[in-house]
Amino acid sequence: MxxxxxxxxxxxxxxxxxxxxxxxxxxxxxxxxxxxxxxxxxxxxxxxxxxxxxxxxxxxxxxxxxxxxxxxxxxxxxxxxxxxxxxxxxxxxxxxxxxxxxxxxENQSLYYPFFYQPVYTAIEDGWTAFRPETEFSKLVMQQQEDWRISYVNKDYSVCSSYPSAVVVPKGVDDDILVAAALFRVGGRFPVLSYRHEGGAVMMRSSQPHSGPNVKRCREDEKLLNSVLKPGMRGYIIDTRHQSTTPTPKSKGSGGFETESHYPQWRRIHKPIERLQSLLESLSKLVEACLDNGSSMDKWLSRLESSQWLSYVKETMNCACLVSQCIDQETAAVLLHGGEGLDSTLAVSALAQVILSPDSRTVHGFEALIEREWIQAGYPFVQRHHRSALSNTVSRSKENAPTFLLFIDCTWQIMQQFPCSFEFNEGFLLQLARHSYWSQFGSFLGNNELDRYQLQLSSKTVSLWSHLNRPEVLRSFLNPLYEPNNRVIWPSVAPMSVNLWPAMYLAYVVEPNIYNNAWGDIAGICELDKELRSKAQRLRRQLIDLERDAISKGLLDSPSSIGTVFD
CATH class of the missing domain: 2.30.29.30 (Pleckstrin-homology domain (PH domain)/Phosphotyrosine-binding domain (PTB))
Structure with a gap:
């Protein structure tokens, strides 16, 4: 064309x-x-x-x-x-x-990333920065004898939305994985998402095909039970509303894990809205934010009726529950909703932000996005074809802002722990915007199969290649960052969840006041680093002078002067 x-x-x-x-x-x-x-x-x-x-x-x-x-x-x-x-x-x-x-x-090969030619030379290739083989050792740490990389889906025939390589229990062979895939909606059988330092793991999948006759799959049961050590229990966190769960079961298209077939697992429902409900909520929020003529009472009423902040709170609450099971109970968790493509990925990614210090660094967060969203098969092109300001005629039932919901939740946690994240809110804003429109190919395709067929790695530029350039990355670093190796527990109380001004009010409120404030903070932090560096150099000079004086007999013993700057 x-x-x-x-x-x-x-x-x-x-x-x-x-x-x-x-x-x-x-x-x-x-x-x-x-x-x-x-x-x-x-x-x-x-x-x-x-x-x-x-x-x-x-x-x-x-x-x-x-x-x-x-x-x-x-x-x-x-x-x-x-x-x-x-x-x-x-x-x-x-x-x-x-x-x-x-x-x-709709033809993705006609999108701008296929025509974009960067004027810079990339320092690293973002397409190879987060290969499954590279991330595997980080994911399982020292427990590689318990886990393995499976290439059962190398031709994408087992699950079209999964990547070619997935991490699964070592004691489960590929035949069991194939059988388990037939039991799960879309073939999304349970795979490892995260392993905590204490040994507890989080897996994710789609809902099972239990059907009206509550059929079972022994291979699926074996796959799940293989991650449980003797005497250990697991939790199945279902992000669907409990009242709606029997509906797919009665149609024979889905269902849930029956307790009698999974006696070591306890099922908990933590409902999260998805797809059309989320998009309608975001639309109401944005329309309210763009209405400059609202009175205070009307504005607060519209903000509440949009329910967006309630959905943010629900997602954070579910992620905290998953994190609590993993960190405080050292229990295994299987996370799923319906298809395992939306709320499942939002919660699994957000739980890792809470649990893993690495996910709060720039490189670690990029790896998280790559692993839990892009490689995990979140259909970016379908979900982001239309957004909040579109009309109902142009939308489809596949459009949804689930990824934006996750980004918003991450920002909420950043506000509560401003020193625990290496990146600032500008980094989150860039990720959210590039997921909808971009000159880079990272968010094209609905899954790895799409990206392979489009030949994105050879025909487009990776977003990570751009963001990780020193001159670009510098603007996204948090000047207050202090590495925090602990689990962080955000508050999910209603008064702790706030509207994100830089995201939703960027074209209503002049943003310079925020940018100038952060610029001043960055300047103060740079000055502090410079003063600390000068103090350390002076300390070393004083110690050298002390030693020289002692060697010449001018001073009997070291004084405390060298410790003044410690």
Whole structure:
């Protein structure tokens, strides 16, 4: 397909743009295959580029005849709203039709990452930075005799949404895995997600095909029981509502693990909303945030009725329960919801943020995103095709902001433990935004099979290659960071969960006040480091002078002067 066929008016002059927190200006609007470009000259030169995939909804409002022209409004996935005033009705119609087509292309090979050419040389290849074989030793630590990497899914025939390599108990052979996959929705049999330093493990899967006759699968039972040591119990944390669980069972399409077949496992329901409910909630939240005319009472009412913060709290609460079972009870946990693609991954990733100090570092968090979201088969393209400002007509039942929910939960924990994270909120904002639109290929594809068929590693640039460049990474480091090797326990009380201003109010409240404050903090921290360094150099000089004086007989014994700077 040629992009030129979709662009009816590649250049339009005398267009007036209206953006929040910016003055309205007149300029030239240009449309290319992947970007909308607006340039304003004169006394106040201005230029901005918009990648087409950031557009969530295109709205066209022609002026009432005989007046020509009209207004084109673009509602974006970063929750910004940009309007363009046209003097010509035909140009308005052409630009609107072009942007509707260009922002809705479904063929991923036509997305911008396949055309993007970086102007820098990558220090490391992000596509090979987090291979399963590399992460395996970190995941199981010193217990490699209990676990192994299985390539039973090397051709993706066992489970199309799983990667080619998964970590499973060493005592379970591949035949058992195949049988267990047939028992689980989508073939997502239980695999290792995390192993705690005390030996307790977290596994994740999809719901079982127990069906109306409550059928069993001995291979699935053996797979789960193989992670339990003698006298040990496990917990099955189900993120579905208990009232809805019998529904898939009655249809024969799903169900739950029956206690009589899994006597060593206790099932607990910790419901988390998913898919359409989450997207509707986010839409209500964003609409409330963009309404500058609300009174205080109305704003608080709309914030509460959106239920977004309640869903954040529920997700954090479930992750804390999983973490408690693992850390305080040294129990094994199997985590799943329905398909094991949304709430399952959100909770498994968030529990690791709580439990693992490594997941709170830049490299460790990148590995977590890669392992628990990208490689685990979260369907980014399906979920992020539409976001909060789209309308119900353009949405599908596959659209959902589950990954954004996880990012929000991580930010909540960062607010409670501001010194325990190596990265700042800007890092989280970048990850959330690149997951919806990007010049990089890391979040393309719905699973590893998709990425293999698209040849992303050879045809696109990895986001990690960009973020890990020293000059880029420097801006995402937390100046208050002090390594914390302990488990961190966030509060899930309602008053502890807050609205994230930089995410949801970025186009309503001027962000400079936050940026300037963090800039001052970073400057103070740099000055503190410099003073500490100078103090250490002075200490060493004093010790050297002391030793020299003792050797020359000018001083009988060392004084305490060298310890002043300790």
């Amino acid at each position: 040629e992009f030129a066929h979709l662009i009816k008016s590649p250049r339009v002059e005398k267009v007036v743009v209206h953006r929040s927190l910016h003055k309205s200006v007149e300029g030239v609007l240009c449309i290319t295959g992947h970007h909308l470009i607006f340039s304003a000259g004169g006394e106040n030169p201005d230029e901005f580029w918009m990648i087409h995939r950031i557009i969530d909804l295109v709205e066209r409002k022609p002026n009432t005849p005989p007046a020509a022209g009209g207004t084109l409004t673009l509602k974006c996935k970063d929750f910004s709203i940009i309007s363009f005033d046209f003097h010509n009705t035909e140009e308005l119609s052409n630009v609107s039709a072009s942007l509707e087509c260009l922002s809705s292309i």
